[in-house]
Amino acid sequence: MTRLFNDPTAFADEALDGFVAAHRRWVRPVTGGVVRAGATPAGQVAVVIGGGSGHYPAFSGLVGRGLAHGAAVGNVFASPSAQQIRSVARAAHGGAGVLLMYGNYAGDVLHFGQAAERLTGEGVEARTFAVTDDISSAGPEETAKRRGIAGDLPVFKAAAAAAERGLPLDDVLAVAERANARTRSFGIAFSGCTLPGADHPLFTVAQARMAVGLGIHGEPGIGEEPLPTADEAARLLVTSLLAELPDDVEGPDRQRAAVILNGLGSVKYEELFVVYRTVAELLTDAGVEIVDPEVGELVTSFDMAGISLTLTWLDDDLEALWRAPADTPAFRKGALGTPEPVRAEPVIAEETDDLAAPEGSDASRRAAAVVLDVLDALAATVDAHVGELGRIDAVAGDGDHGIGMQRGSTAARRAAVDTHALGAGAGTVLVRAADAWADKAGGTSGALWGSMLRAVGTTLGDEDAPTAARVADGVRQASAAVRRLGGAEVGDKTMVDVLVPFADTLAAATAEGVPLAAAWDRAAGAAEAAAAATADLLPRKGRARPHAEKSLGTPDAGAHSLSLITRAVHGVLNDHIGEAI
Ligand SMILES: Nc1ncnc2c1ncn2[C@@H]1O[C@H](COP(=O)(O)OP(=O)(O)O)[C@@H](O)[C@H]1O
Numbered sequence: 178m179t180r181l182f183n184d185p186t187a188f189a190d191e192a193l194d195g196f197v198a199a200h201r202r203w204v205r206p207v208t209g210g211v212v213r214a215g216a217t218p219a220g221q222v223a224v225v226i227g228g229g230s231g232h233y234p235a236f237s238g239l240v241g242r243g244l245a246h247g248a249a250v251g252n253v254f255a256s257p258s259a260q261q262i263r264s265v266a267r268a269a270h271g272g273a274g275v276l277l278m279y280g281n282y283a284g285d286v287l288h289f290g291q292a293a294e295r296l297t298g299e300g301v302e303a304r305t306f307a308v309t310d311d312i313s314s315a316g317p318e319e320t321a322k323r324r325g326i327a328g329d330l331p332v333f334k335a336a337a338a339a340a341e342r343g344l345p346l347d348d349v350l351a352v353a354e355r356a357n358a359r360t361r362s363f364g365i366a367f368s369g370c371t372l373p374g375a376d377h378p379l380f381t382v383a384q385a386r387m388a389v390g391l392g393i394h395g396e397p398g399i400g401e402e403p404l405p406t407a408d409e410a411a412r413l414l415v416t417s418l419l420a421e422l423p424d425d426v427e428g429p430d431r432q433r434a435a436v437i438l439n440g441l442g443s444v445k446y447e448e449l450f451v452v453y454r455t456v457a458e459l460l461t462d463a464g465v466e467i468v469d470p471e472v473g474e475l476v477t478s479f480d481m482a483g484i485s486l487t488l489t490w491l492d493d494d495l496e497a498l499w500r501a502p503a504d505t506p507a508f509r510k511g512a513l514g515t516p517e518p519v520r521a522e523p524v525i526a527e528e529t530d531d532l533a534a535p536e537g538s539d540a541s542r543r544a545a546a547v548v549l550d551v552l553d554a555l556a557a558t559v560d561a562h563v564g565e566l567g568r569i570d571a572v573a574g575d576g577d578h579g580i581g582m583q584r585g586s587t588a589a590r591r592a593a594v595d596t597h598a599l600g601a602g603a604g605t606v607l608v609r610a611a612d613a614w615a616d617k618a619g620g621t622s623g624a625l626w627g628s629m630l631r632a633v634g635t636t637l638g639d640e641d642a643p644t645a646a647r648v649a650d651g652v653r654q655a656s657a658a659v660r661r662l663g664g665a666e667v668g669d670k671t672m673v674d675v676l677v678p679f680a681d682t683l684a685a686a687t688a689e690g691v692p693l694a695a696a697w698d699r700a701a702g703a704a705e706a707a708a709a710a711t712a713d714l715l716p717r718k719g720r721a722r723p724h725a726e727k728s729l730g731t732p733d734a735g736a737h738s739l740s741l742i743t744r745a746v747h748g749v750l751n752d753h754i755g756e757a758i
């Protein structure tokens with residue numbers, strides 16, 4: 178249970194404020210997260226990490242000398258937005274480029290990727306790297322699909338220590354790749370976490386049972402077994418990892434390994450030590466030389482009861498990087514010289530894009546008024562279903578789909594109202610709403626909904642009055658944009674299963690000359706049927722994939738929300754447009 182909070186939707190921001198107030202020696206706040214209190218030394222690659230809140234000390238607690246130069250901090254269990262990441266990276270940049278590092282989650286991959294593109298376009302050389310240490314989340318033949326859990330720490334640290342040596346960006350990236358290829362984690366859980374404001378945990382484990390193969394977002398494990406003793410738990414963790422050695426490690430005998438026994442939130446230190454005692458014994462019996470072990474909370478999931486074991490198989494260079502000193506709020510090692518002075522200049526102000534909007538034609542401004550009503554209906558629908566969407570997402574995901582959609586749709590509506598008041602046409606209103614959605618929501622759906630609204634807005638433009646064919650074309654462009662960005666296709670159990678038939682039906686009906694509202698009605702019917710049919714699919718993308726079987730019988734959360742929204746939008750089109758276009 179998370180007991181102490183004010184407004185649950187403000188939890189992540191308020192936690193970050195308090196964290197900064199407590200750690201000014203190490204960090205200073207910037208829009209989107211934190212950077213080191215001292216400047217990145219000129220000519221040093223900046224390592225910028227990030228992810229959702231709810232995992233402390235990941236990610237803000239790992240900012241400081243010897244480790245990250247900055248951290249982008251998202252909402253609870255949702256990746257930070259591309260705009261946040263860009264802002265933190267610009268503040269951390271020391272002139273030698275930026276390596277953006279995160280765990281391998283769909284939302285992080287999308288937002289960090291977009292941030293890197295934008296930074297590079299602005300002249301800040303940027304690369305991305307996703308950590309994939311969790312062996313339970315995909316098989317050895319699909320290591321690129323694995324999630325990042327406590328292995329984030331040794332991989333971030335290796336890259337950051339390489340950056341401290343003055344290596345160029347591509348060499349720092351190569352170190353991250355090598356550390357990741359040699360890092361494996363495996364975990365078990367005894368209870369799920371309860372998000373701030375929620376009254377029940379994201380999952381439960383039956384009395385005297387444990388979930389095997391945990392995630393760090395309250396995802397249920399991939400299997401269930403009887404509750405073990407501490408020694409049995411240690412044996413399971415060690416044998417699972419020794420059975421999954423990296424390709425270039427022939428056997429454990431005479432190998433060196435960095436070892437992390439991580440507590441997820443409510444397993445206490447003494448319990449961890451009891452388990453570690455046997456972990457150390459088993460590894461030593463297998464011939465492994467343990468290097469600088471860490472036992473404690475390094476990547477958490479609120480109050481989740483669970484533990485994970487991480488092994489990084491070291492070569493000489495990786496050992497030196499693992500042993501290198503570090504000084505951050507939550508992770509300290511060795512001794513560093515005198516710290517750089519804490520910068521006295523004020524907090525970097527949020528960069529605001531030019532607020533003026535290009536004026537739309539009269540016809541496009543009238544269309545923009547309908548767009549406002551559409552966004553109102555959209556946000557109201559999300560508000561009315563926020564709990565239901567969260568529950569569906571919690572079956573095999575992280576339970577945040579409702580709150581993510583709510584944050585995004587609320588921000589989009591606000592931005593649309595402001596932009597409309599500046600005299601903008603329908604296209605610009607939608608594009609600004611899209612950017613606000615992606616920025617404020619973060620997460621997978623934030624990036625995808627941002628790209629959808631942007632595609633429709635770009636197609637409508639600010640000059641011509643929208644026609645039925647133009648709207649249908651905009652929706653088609655939106656469908657293509659989501660598939661391009663997320664890489665999912667029909668059948669993967671995502672919102673794409675609804676978006677494609679919706680766009681195709683709308684295009685076919687408008688091509689037959691059916692007026693927009695009636696064509697939309699037909700397309701919304703196709704969307705509803707497609708959303709219901711996702712209940713029979715096994716997920717192949719996103720957070721639900723490792724829990725495929727559990728999701729059978731439940732529709733995909735993003736597919737369901739999209740179908741609800743298409744139906745609500747039909748109401749607006751029917752009332753405002755009728756058969757006019
Ligand atoms: N690669 C993808 N392409 C398209 N849609 C996706 C993809 N991955 C996930 N989704 C959609 O995103 C939804 C989850 O959104 P949300 O819960 O807001 O994001 P997150 O998983 O980042 O917390 C899923 O239900 C699915 O419809």
Ligand SMILES: O=C(COP(=O)(O)O)[C@@H](O)CO
Nearest residue numbers: 228229254256282283284620
């Ligand atoms: O949840 C996180 C990001 O992944 P999403 O795909 O946006 O949910 C985050 O907590 C880990 O970085």
